[in-house]
Amino acid sequence: MLSLSLFVLTCCSFGSQKEQSSKITLNFFNQKPEISTQYQKLARLYHAKHPNVNIQITTSGQGGGAAALQAKFASGEAPDIIMLGGLPEIDRYKEHLINLKNLQASKNIIPALVSGGLSNNRMVGIPVDLEAYGWSYNKAVFAKAGIDVSKITNYSEFLKAVQKLNAEKKQLGLEAVFGFNGGDTNSIASVSAQFTSLPYNNNLVKAFKSTTFSWKYEKQMKQYYDLIKKYNVQPILSVKYDPSVQDLFFNGKVAMIPQGNWIIPTLDGLEKGYVQKNLGMLPFFVKNSGSARILTGSSWYLGITNDHPHREKAAKDFINWMYTSKQAQNVIINEMRFVPATKNFDVSRLPDDLSKEIYRIGTSKKAQAPIHKQYPNGFTNQALGPYMQRYFVNRISWSNLKKEVSAKYRQLREIQSGE
Amino acid sequence: MLIKKHQYLAFVLPALIFILLIIVVPFLIGIYYSFTDSNGLRASFIGWKNFEVLFRDATFLQSFWLTVKFSVVAVVLINLVGLAFALIVTTHNNRLTKSLRTIFFMPNLIGGILLGFIWQFIFTSAFQAVATAFDLNFLKGWLSDPTTGFWGIVILFVWQMSGYIMLIYVSFLNAIPQNTIQAAILDGAKPTQIFFYVKLPQLAPAFTISLFLTLANSFKLYEQNLALTNGGPYRSTEMVSMYIYNTAFVNFQQGYAQAAGIILFLCVTLVSFIQLAISRKQEG
Incomplete structure (x- = not known):
């Protein structure tokens, strides 16, 4: 009996190990419930192109997000990609966040928004979108x-x-x-x-x-x-x-x-x-x-954790895809109705005049970012x-x-x- | 003895292990964390500092005092209403009283969060509509005023808990030997006399249980508070549990929140012990 169960156990662990090398599941912690369906869609689109990468989205927001994220870390199940609201939250996880400086996605970030994702001069967060306040x-x-x-x-x-x-x-x-x-x-x-x-x-x-x-x-x-x-x-x-x-x-x-x-x-x-x-x-x-x-800034930044080194590359690839591929951008601007946080974006693609105006203001030299997320x-x-x-x-x-x-x-x- | 000692142990052990792992160990770790400056991820020992700061923290003291006031009011009202319900449903045994039992107990089957949202709708939209229709100004903006906000939570909690407490009273009322009541009737006692001199003394154990339950529950009140007012307006209805949660998971001062939790624990224990001791004495 004992040997049988041992046999089964070894089989199982062997099986899962094999699976790990070929298939990857990325955990994405999202703090914006209003766009979770659109993120699910992005995950499906990405999975269709990269069949060996699954993206598991966990959404928790409206006040409970920060606590839920902390619970994930405390229980040892740190997500691979996390959405963070402002520098106080980024600071809390700074030891878990990797430098995104060399990421393709980071190169196009609107300059006025970059400092919202910095920790000790490392670029650990990239803005989710461009928001206007007024x-x-x-x-x-x-x-x-x-x-x-x-x-x-x-x-x-x-x-x-x-x-x-x-x-x-x-x-x-x-x-x-x-x-x-x-x-x-x-x-x-x-x-x-x-x-x-x-x-x-x-x-x-x-x-x-x-x-x-x-x-x-x-x-x-x-x-x-x-x-x-x-x-x-x-x-x-x-x-x-x-x-x-x-x-x-x-x-x-x-x-x-x-x-x-x-x-x-x-x-x-x-x-x-x-x-x-x-x-x-x-x-x-x-x-x-x-x-x-109007003030233009980003309340939320995406970061990648260093808790699962073998998944880091896949996480980076996914973020690059979200920020650079046309397919992902279309979901982001037309379904999430976000104004992108990247420069050199073709403004005529945005679906309404207000979004266009916000993009113009947000990318201009006089753009001013609000600081309430840094309280x-x-x-x-x-x-x-x-x-x-x-x-x-x-x-x-x-x-x-x-x-x-x-x-x-x-x-x-x-x-x-x-x- | 039918079971030997080691068999006895074998039965108790699984439960004991779980209680140790899930309740006792985290509790002890919690006590340790109340002496640290933990932010949830990092912690270092800082001695009694949290407690020192806590007793000078006006917001904590205010929320603690609010909780005490709330508990007193809620305990009295719940037991009065619960007992009244119990008397109503035990006077006769017909279809009406049976359906009343169900109706009175129903609120207890709904979760606190949901109740909070239902009552939020009542206090804001329904009260507002009645106020404008009949020109009753005192019904306006109940949840945006500290006093009415407080009474809003009291009403919600009484409404929720009374049915449950009613059940306890009902079971004790039914257990009163009928011959004592009949003897009183033969002696010419009026219904009020029967209640005060025959039924009430025999309900003493029910009071012990009910007081204990309502007291402990009102001290720990959280989700009704969250869903109904979320501490508003301007933190004036923030009870101590909510204060602890916010300090721990919004401010991320978890060591400090843990210290507040320990204080709450000590108070609830103390109050419960005193209450139990007094009630037991009276029962005896």
Whole structure:
């Protein structure tokens, strides 16, 4: 009996060893649930071309992704390709990440985005896509109110437009001008980046190392938050992301929401062609120098781990294919509706005008990347978000908010870098 | 003795090994980690520092105090409602009371996360609709206010747990010897007198169990908290379990979170022991 079972065991282990040498299964950890089906499709397309490579996609997101990824590492099942959100997360896995500098895919990355994937000057992450941050506005509403968006080039023009929209709320069928989702700390963080990013001038590593929260553009920040507070759908803390996009914005009940191009698939999913017809983006006017632009950056970076050396090459090949082959790019731009994070991309291939505009801005010399993904772990939903929410409902003064946010920022940064 | 000692051991051992491996060992490792600055991947020993910082951490103390308040309110309400349910369904034995039993118990069959989302819909959309229809302003924005947010969680938890506690009371109510009640009726006792002087004293063991269950559960409350308010607005409804989870898996300060977990464990143990000791004394 014993010898029989031993025999079976040896057979098994022999069999699996043989399989390993010819067939490879790559584990890809994805933190963006909204595009998991498209990643599955990419995996299938790749498998059709490379029958000996299987790509197993694990998706976990919406707050639980970072913890799930850590659990993978702690249990000894480190994935081969991981999606990481910002330098704090990259830093946590820095010893597991390999240098991607010589990768074909890395050579074309838009320069302004490179520093978001650096760890000790090693390029360990490459951006997933190019995202734009600003106000998404409903073109139809603006047209109906007779506002010429191209004339809005500074804060006072913006303020005038807001006041006009507010005065004509009834005729325009608006519930309010803004549909700021005050219930979500993530949106609070990305809006704050409009005011905290400029001092770092695209140096995301510097933003990540900084032990102080930048209040350089505090005046403008307060101005905008007060404006939002005044002209937003109430109660502001009950407004959540999904309803703000799918109901308030889509149905024209608000004129603007503080979101970027990640709302494109949702809007076009509700009505084909909606984006091309109705969606435009306006920047925040922070410097008031006439050069204000929407911020462009990448929240997510892909990295390859060094935990399974025999699969490293296959992982690299897959990433190269995703970033360079036409077939993969078509899925990425037409189905994920991403704006690519690579330069020298033929802009006419992008399916809508807004995406084209974002690509042009993101690849221009004046491109400015937001830094909210470099805030310390937990800062967004445990300090900045809650204090800003208190400010929205007048439970804290601006000066106290500044004090608390600064203190918490420093405290979290010091704890997290002190290992 | 029918089984010999070594046979006895053979029966216990498998379970014992699993309990050791799955509960005791991780627990001991956890105690060790509460003295480190672990971020989940790297850890080094830092002594009592986590505990020192913890007792000065306003957010932790606030969430702990909130949990205590919540537990007191929830324990009282759940037991009152559960007992009331039990009395309703045991007065008569007909189809109505039987279906009521099912209805009262039903919420307990739904998971906490799902309940949270259902009630989130009720508190935001349904309350809002009623408020606008009848011009009742106090029903607006329940989950965006700290006080009503707190009561929202209480209502949800009471609704979920009462049916379960009802079952315990029902079984004890049914176990009360009928002759004691009949004797009281013959002596001319009113229904309220029967309840307070005949039924209630005999329910003492049921109180012990129910109090213990509700107390432990409300101290550990997490998923209802997560799904209903997620600690909002501005972390004002963040209970201690959620504080621990966020510190561990959002901030990645896992040693610190572990220390908070140890404190929670000590408190739950202490409170449970005190409660058990008092109830046992009264039962005796």
